[in-house]
Amino acid sequence: MNHTKIPDSLKLAKFFALEILEQYNITKPPVDITKILNDLGLNLEEMEFPESVDNISGMLDIENKTIFINKNDADTRKAFTVAHELWHYVMHQQELAQNDSYAIVYRKENKNRDIIERQADQFAAHLLAPKFLLDNFVADFSAPQLAKLFWVSPQMMEFRLTNEYQ
Numbered sequence: 001m002n003h004t005k006i007p008d009s010l011k012l013a014k015f016f017a018l019e020i021l022e023q024y025n026i027t028k029p030p031v032d033i034t035k036i037l038n039d040l041g042l043n044l045e046e047m048e049f050p051e052s053v054d055n056i057s058g059m060l061d062i063e064n065k066t067i068f069i070n071k072n073d074a075d076t077r078k079a080f081t082v083a084h085e086l087w088h089y090v091m092h093q094q095e096l097a098q099n100d101s102y103a104i105v106y107r108k109e110n111k112n113r114d115i116i117e118r119q120a121d122q123f124a125a126h127l128l129a130p131k132f133l134l135d136n137f138v139a140d141f142s143a144p145q146l147a148k149l150f151w152v153s154p155q156m157m158e159f160r161l162t163n164e165y166q
């Protein structure tokens, strides 16, 4: 048994992911993240990030209600990035709007992510591959098949399966 306590802030991210899925009546994969964005009035733009900023997959421009994603990323990574940035938008728009220095939030590969980044990743994982949907398929499909079905990367699906079923 794993008795590791999940920090409440990560539970919160999971909770909000499930709330959104329920709100949008999403009952089968893949989760249509574009529909959610449109409904929130958020724009999505693909762009080429400068080479000087390494490993950035996306960013959120709160003021212009726009999520930018790296056009060179794989589609599955793009979807994850959008979900990640969506967390920043949903949860932090108030604080962000009040503090110019946080008006743009970058997503960057970093082993030492702070808790907000971990929340955003947790939110994205549970939004794109929620357990209640995985439950319907996990017995009959392999991890790579599930990844295709849920439109997430194989790595992320492995992570989700380990997280929920092992």
Ligand SMILES: [Zn+2]
Pocket (backbone or CB within 6 Å): 084, 085, 088, 105, 106, 107, 108, 116, 117, 120
């Ligand atoms: Zn982030």
